[in-house]
Amino acid sequence: xxxxxxxxxxxxxxxxxxxxxxxxxxxxxxxxxxxxxxxxxxxxxxxxxxxxxxxxxxxxxxxxxxxxxxxxxxxxxxxxxxxxxxxxxxxxxxxxxxxxxxxxxxxxxxxxxxxxxxxxxxxxxxxxxxxxxxxxxxxxxxxxxxxxxxxxxxxxxxxxxxxxxxxxxxx
Amino acid sequence: xxxxxxxxxxxxxxxxxxxxxxxxxxxxxxxxxxxxxxxxxxxxxxxxxxxxxxxxxxxxxxxxxxxxxxxxxxxxxxxxxxxxxxxxxxxxxxxxxxxxxxxxxxxxxxxxxxxxxxxxxxxxxxxxxxxxxx
Numbered sequence: 289x290x291x292x293x294x295x296x297x298x299x300x301x302x303x304x305x306x307x308x309x310x311x312x313x314x315x316x317x318x319x320x321x322x323x324x325x326x327x328x329x330x331x332x333x334x335x336x337x338x339x340x341x342x343x344x345x346x347x348x349x350x351x352x353x354x355x356x357x358x359x360x361x362x363x364x365x366x367x368x369x370x371x372x373x374x375x376x377x378x379x380x381x382x383x384x385x386x387x388x389x390x391x392x393x394x395x396x397x398x399x400x401x402x403x404x405x406x407x408x409x410x411x412x413x414x415x416x417x418x419x420x421x422x423x424x425x426x427x428x429x430x431x432x433x434x435x436x437x438x439x440x441x442x443x444x445x446x447x448x449x450x451x452x453x454x455x456x457x458x459x
Numbered sequence: 460x461x462x463x464x465x466x467x468x469x470x471x472x473x474x475x476x477x478x479x480x481x482x483x484x485x486x487x488x489x490x491x492x493x494x495x496x497x498x499x500x501x502x503x504x505x506x507x508x509x510x511x512x513x514x515x516x517x518x519x520x521x522x523x524x525x526x527x528x529x530x531x532x533x534x535x536x537x538x539x540x541x542x543x544x545x546x547x548x549x550x551x552x553x554x555x556x557x558x559x560x561x562x563x564x565x566x567x568x569x570x571x572x573x574x575x576x577x578x579x580x581x582x583x584x585x586x587x588x589x590x591x592x593x
Contacts, residue, residue, distance in 0.1 A: 304492045308470060311490075325568035329533070333571060336490060336535055404574075408582040411543050424536040432571060 292373070296365040302346060302378075307339045310363060317365075327372075330457050331365070333432040334374050337425040338453060339363060342378040349381070359450055370459055371435075377452040385441070385449060395426060396436045403431050433457050460511065463504045472531065474501055478508060481523060485542075486530040494537035502544055509548045516555040525549065525557055530564040530592070531572065543579065550585050563587045 296313055298306070314335060318328040342361050361378040380388065398406065407427050430437060438454040460478040467473035472487035483505075491497035516522075527549060534542065546561075553559040563576035573589060580587040 325566055326570050329569055329571040332533060336533075340535065340537075404578060408578050411539060411579075412582045424539065428536050431574075 290369050293367040294364060295367055295372075296363070298364075299360050299362040302339055302343045302361045302363070304343065307336065307343060310339065311336060314365070327457070327459070330432045330434075331372055331374070334429050334455050334457065335363070335365070337428050337432075338374065338376045338455070341425050342376060345378065345380070349379070358448075359444065368456075371456040372459070374455045374457070375452060376455075377450060379444070379448055380451045382447050382449055385451075388451075389439070391423065391426060392437050392439060395430045398430070400431075400434065403427060407431060429455060460504075460507060463501065465500070471497055472534075476501075476504060476508070478511075481525045483525070483527045484530070485528070488532055489534035489538040489542075491538070494535070494541050498538070498541035498545070502541065502548075505545055505548045509552055512552050512555060512557060516557075522556045522558070524560060525552060526560045526562070528562040528564065529576070532566065532569075533572075534575075539575070539579075543582070546579065546583050546585065550583055553585060559585065561585065561587045562590060564590050564592050566592050 295317055296310065298310055300306070311332065314328075314332060317323075318331075323331070346361070359379060362376070364375045366373045366375065395403065395406070407424070410424050410427060426437075433455045435456045435458065438456075440452045440454070442450040442452070444450055462478070463474060463476040465471075465474040467487045470488050470490045470492075472485050472489045474483075474485055476483040529542075549559050549561070561580075563573075563580075565572035565576065576587050576589060
């Protein structure tokens with residue numbers, strides 16, 4: 289029976305400094321476990337882009353919403369038998385949900401070549417969000433993981449839900 | 460024009476551009492807290508450089524090589540947009556008849572960085588030369 293091993297775990301506010309510290313921890317872990325360069329870079333890309341998305345989203349909602357104290361974001365890197373799994377949880381407004389799910393489902397339906405083309409189109413069309421993310425982050429997550437992006441929701445209130453992304457990176 | 464020199468930090472790259480030798484170099488990690496703010500200085504500099512080369516082009520001046528080297532160990536999505544914008548300037552300079560040479564370096568085994576370069580090259584329709592760091 290597989291016993292997943294938790295390698296990095298963080299719960300709390302996610303901001304630039306926290307992400308920087310997680311990336312430093314990830315580098316130390318990679319050196320310690322002797323990750324191949326390619327594997328380390330893929331985990332790095334997924335971790336950074338996913339955490340940046342959470343951080344930027346929280347900036348937009350934190351000023352006016354007490355709900356953010358209700359359930360904190362988290363990041364976990366887990367080692368499994370055949371992969372490394374990144375789990376990232378954060379609050380999301382229910383009215384943003386359908387757009388988000390639609391986008392993930394669409395990217396999940398794409399082949400590697402289609403994701404590559406979407407990346408090129410997105411970067412050259414200049415369709416970027418005001419936070420600078422462009423949704424490019426989610427494309428990079430899909431491209432780097434080379435696996436489907438899994439997600440679950442936990443309903444909290446009428447307006448808020450808790451989203452957990454589970455992204456696997458094959459060994 | 461003056462030399463552009465930005466020192467490397469843990470999460471921002473070294474940037475150096477010498478207009479006398481027409482060499483632009485990026486090296487290190489690029490995940491600034493505010494990518495737009497960090498790259499504005501570089502983009503402004505390159506825009507002025509492009510303007511100077513355009514003036515030379517219009518006046519029938521001699522064309523020359525411009526060498527750009529990217530040696531990133533990592534850059535995030537916000538940086539990639541800024542890098543794309545910079546490269547758009549160089550594509551225009553290339554179209555004026557200057558010889559733009561782009562060297563893209565990646566660490567041994569870093570397929571991700573190689574792919575990033577290939578995709579930027581394809582998206583911009585401009586040739587990159589790829590070199591593996593040993």
